[in-house]
Amino acid sequence: MHENKILAICLKSYLRDHFCIFGTGVVGRTLGNKLIQLGHRVMMGSRTADNEKALEWADKNGRLALCGTFSDAAEFSNLIINCTKGAITLEVFELAGKEKLKGKTILDLSNPLDFSNGMPPSLYPQWSNTYSLAEAIQDALPQTFIVKSLNMVNCEVMADASRCGGNATMLLCGNHDKAKSDIKEILHEFGWKKTLDLGDIKGARGMEALLPVWLRIWQSTGNGHFAFDIVGI
Numbered sequence: 010m011h012e013n014k015i016l017a018i019c020l021k022s023y024l025r026d027h028f029c030i031f032g033t034g035v036v037g038r039t040l041g042n043k044l045i046q047l048g049h050r051v052m053m054g055s056r057t058a059d060n061e062k063a064l065e066w067a068d069k070n071g072r073l074a075l076c077g078t079f080s081d082a083a084e085f086s087n088l089i090i091n092c093t094k095g096a097i098t099l100e101v102f103e104l105a106g107k108e109k110l111k112g113k114t115i116l117d118l119s120n121p122l123d124f125s126n127g128m129p130p131s132l133y134p135q136w137s138n139t140y141s142l143a144e145a146i147q148d149a150l151p152q153t154f155i156v157k158s159l160n161m162v163n164c165e166v167m168a169d170a171s172r173c174g175g176n177a178t179m180l181l182c183g184n185h186d187k188a189k190s191d192i193k194e195i196l197h198e199f200g201w202k203k204t205l206d207l208g209d210i211k212g213a214r215g216m217e218a219l220l221p222v223w224l225r226i227w228q229s230t231g232n233g234h235f236a237f238d239i240v241g242i
């Protein structure tokens with residue numbers, strides 16, 4: 010095989026093997042654990058390099074786990090999973106450095122939830138109905154490939170679709186086909202056998218609007234380990 014071709018294959022598997030997670034909350038840690046179980050290298054990013062939750066997570070997960078600032082983590086991988094609080098998520102990309110995110114793919118699973126009036130949260134009006142948080146991220150980072158997915162399930166279900174029976178449908182959307190196909194590979198690794206592509210990033214309006222439905226089901230049943238299935242298509 011030609012040397013350049015071998016180099017390209019090695020580089021592709023090297024880059025594919027590295028993930029960056031923005032966010033030290035339960036979602037970031039759950040997906041970080043899962044990616045490491047699957048044998049990937051993961052860097053968790055936060056506001057400071059000495060974030061206690063990130064250091065503890067990296068310590069527990071051994072040699073495949075690293076942590077640093079958002080900017081360090083953005084440099085580490087071409088594939089970023091955004092697990093930060095919806096209200097401040099746009100600030101996080103400023104902190105990471107927009108230049109560093111050019112040409113990279115971001116799997117966005119954040120939700121525009123406003124907890125200021127207690128539970129249940131509502132959707133922030135500026136990021137709902139005729140707009141969405143994922144669109145706001147895409148508009149802020151025009152040279153980055155945003156893919157929305159996983160936001161409408163609990164994080165344990167995100168990382169392991171069999172937690173809700175394994176037959177549900179995972180929705181995704183985004184403007185870039187290659188980025189969506191890369192994200193589908195991760196979804197498959199997390200056990201999502203059925204995926205449904207809703208088209209461009211505007212599809213996130215509906216995906217984020219599923220949150221009030223998700224919250225109501227959770228309140229009514231007391232069970233967060235469920236997912237939506239699309240039948241009849």
Ligand SMILES: NC(=O)c1ccc[n+]([C@@H]2O[C@H](COP(=O)([O-])OP(=O)(O)OC[C@H]3O[C@@H](n4cnc5c(N)ncnc54)[C@H](OP(=O)(O)O)[C@@H]3O)[C@@H](O)[C@H]2O)c1
Nearest residue numbers: 032033034035036092093094095097119120160162163164
């Ligand atoms: N919980 C679930 O199962 C679930 C399911 C679906 C979607 N989601 C979505 O996933 C995202 C993460 O949820 P979560 O519960 O893991 O965590 P979260 O509490 O919503 O967010 C935690 C992250 O946000 C960062 N953060 C908070 N305020 C900040 C600020 N002013 N500037 C910069 N960073 C700030 C925190 O940084 P520090 O570490 O520095 O505090 C931390 O990394 C949310 O958007 C949520 O809606 C959650």
